[in-house]
Amino acid sequence: MTFDPTDPYVHVRGAREHNLKHVDIDVPRDAMVAFTGVSGSGKSSLAFGTLYAEAQRRYFESVAPYARRLLQQTGAPHVEEITGLPPAVALQQRRGAPSSRSTVGTLTTLSNLVRMLYSRAGTYPEGAERLEAESFSPNTTAGACPRCGGLGVDHDVAEDLMVPDTTLTIREGAIAAWPGAWQGKNLLRITKAVGIDVDTPWRDLAKDDRDWLLYTDEQPKVLIRRRGEPDDSTGRDYHGTFSSARRHVRHTLANTKSQMMRDKVLAFVRSTTCAACHGTGLQTESLRVTFGGLTIAEMNALSFTELVKVLRPVAELVEVDVATSTADSGERTEVAVRLCTDLLARVQVLLDLGLGYLSMGRVSTTLSPGETQRLRIATQLRSGLFGVVYVLDEPSAGLHPADAEPLLEVLEQLKASGNSLFVVEHDMDVVRRADWVVDLGPLAGEAGGQVLYSGPVDGLEAVEESATAAYLFGRAASIEGHDRDPQGWLHLRGVSRHNLVDLDVDVPLCVMTAVTGVSGSGKSTLVSQVLAELVRRHLGQAPDDAEDTEVHLDVDDAEGLESFNRLVRVDQRPIGRTPRSNLATYTGLFDAVRKLYAETAEARARGYSPGRFSFNVAEGRCETCQGEGFVEVELLFLPGTYAPCPTCHGARYDAATLEITYRDRSVADVLAMSVDEAATFLADVPSAARSLGTLQDVGLGYLRLGQPATELSGGEAQRIKLATELQRARRGHALYLLDEPTSGLHPADVALLLRQLHRLVDAGNTVVLVEHDLDTIASVDHVIDLGPGGGDEGGRVVATGTPREVSRATGSATAPYLARRLD
Ligand code: ADP
Ligand code: ADP
Ligand code: ZN
Ligand code: ZN
Structure with missing residues (x-):
């Protein structure tokens, strides 16, 4: 089982992981190998569960003797023998949640270089000492803002949330944040007793009084005399303790076990930018250092496209010896030139991958899985490793066909520098570019797990029973459109959020709509945030999870929301977070x-x-x-x-x-x-x-x-949610929102899924999809194409209409691909 570099194949014998039926295959190294097959056929079991797991096991064995004990417990992959396998790196999507403190900068390791740049080559205030690189990170004790501990936010109650209607008096319930029942009455009595008029509209009260009621930390005990109160003949005098609205909210958050109570008081809390560090999370000294006139926080906020403009002039200073350097600035030194050149090369890869609209400071939890995977791929490309197998999970997922092109070029560069690529893939345009294809099937689970074909792509055409061959070589019937007419419209006016600025958009009712556009054009912002949130609030439905409550909506006018009686989001989030749910x-x-x-x-x-x-x-x-x-x-x-x-x-x-x-x-x-x-x-x-x-x-x-x-994979979770919906489906006026429902699905599974979605529309519901898959887009009733580019270059409706109308639009990145598909 030694590694023979002259044998260009990886040999697998007797693989039985999950549903694999004693699989024997030989796949080439230094090549791009696509693993294909319907969902559940065994692609991941072979690529990740067997090949990657074995590479990882060998790695652990070589570095950590105790690993042997561990691997006996969890079990090595069920395979008799694998030879010729180089070390592997898996770039899997959707598994493992990144921590909220990680950012695009930390994920790509660009942050390390940038901190070095500020430490060694920044411009310092006169007389200031140079700082260590770690002082430029909010995640270290040296760098963190002492007020917010590096988080950049303060969580505090806000007057406008606690008192939503300032025309009300206190007696009429102006302070919405006050508790109800007896406690509320008690507070009212105390307010009266301390001499604040409870019958004056809130907005006419003195600011001092309003602040005291809402924010004070004092807890005065007041004697409440009840005799003569009309509503309480049995009342006795007592000592009531006052507690401000803020104290009440904080106390509830700290002590309640009831999720309902938490949600209730959270509605009065707003996360605001930390006043000390202005949201940067950094201590003051670090924020006084600049490069190119920018603080590190400002540089972190630049999109990569803009960042390049700052770095390039320095990187191009070739005459290093004429570079000047004073004690307070190192911006024109050799160190600066070297660091900027290095940064520029790395950022260029991100631009090539169509990620120029991202910034280093972007929090990783807000990235889509596809964006995260491309960032990781870009980082790998710079790592200079060779002789490695990269095992990738659907790298084209979530990508507009225009974005998939540069990604494939980057993958080819990885291969050209001496690596192997094993790719689980569903996009037939990507599969066509592979050197080799391993097709599993014929069906899923027990009815799958066999290798139907392993060889150069062309040879798959002859394999009758392969569902992949049918789609790859155009034998499969295309999904039919329904050409439905809208039964009304939802009109949104003046939508502003992220890169959408004062956008007007119309969504047709009782039909299926696809929202399309390149990565970063604003599709998710429009569908999963603005549309979902508007309808959710209109219906008074509870938010799906805590994140959604923070969405701030800026919409001038929304007409037609009353057409919906239910909102259903069928996303790829897990159906449960513990093995206890299934x-x-x-x-x-x-x-x-x-x-x-x-x-x-x-x-x-x-x-x-x-x-x-x-x-x-x-x-x-x-x-x-x-x-x-x-x-x-x-x-x-x-x-x-x-x-x-x-x-x-x-x-x-x-x-x-x-x-x-x-x-x-x-x-x-x-x-x-x-x-x-x-x-x-x-x-x-x-x-x-x-x-x-x-x-x-x-x-x-x-x-x-x-x-x-x-x-379960994200795609499986999504289909389970959809099935749960279908089982209770009745005729109705629900709005179904799906973010990339075809991601992770074989074209044969896409066809199944679409048939079910069309059933929902036929029953009177409205379906809106964020989608990249051209077969799917071609089969919907209506398309809204956003763009033309990502970030600031996107956020507009470039074309809208039936798929055919959109395919003829000029200036749309989607049109040419769609036109080719419809021909
Ligand atoms: P694919 O990647 O082609 O969608 P998988 O390799 O994920 O297919 O799954 C193949 C079969 O193995 C399916 O029947 C699936 O339910 C089963 N399977 C997948 N993961 C596990 C697991 N961790 N434990 C048991 N069975 C699994
Ligand atoms: P798409 O879904 O078309 O890929 P998005 O709606 O995710 O596009 O993004 C549109 C723009 O909004 C991009 O410039 C993106 O960087 C920005 N954006 C998206 N989510 C966030 C966020 N949570 N914070 C800041 N900017 C965001
Ligand atoms: Zn702070
Ligand atoms: Zn047990």
């Missing part, structure tokens, strides 16, 4: 199963309720693993890893519960079934059969019911 619990299907088991004669004889059959309830679950089926193994340096529970071996239940069977199967056996198997087993249980049917409709028949939410 598709059976999420869809409600498991309720039916538990009831079924509780109704068996034996369960009734023993007095087992449906709760007994939940692995989340103490009654029936395995005590060792508390119903998880796994126990966590903690290891130094490595994120927690899971090993099967030694007591129940993954069954999750205690022995007594497993004795209860229905048609010879225990409840754990049901969780181990695939959706397809369960559909047969539970065919005569109507409530279960309906859920299972909709899951099959969206192409998820291969998933196991008990597969933990944490193991």
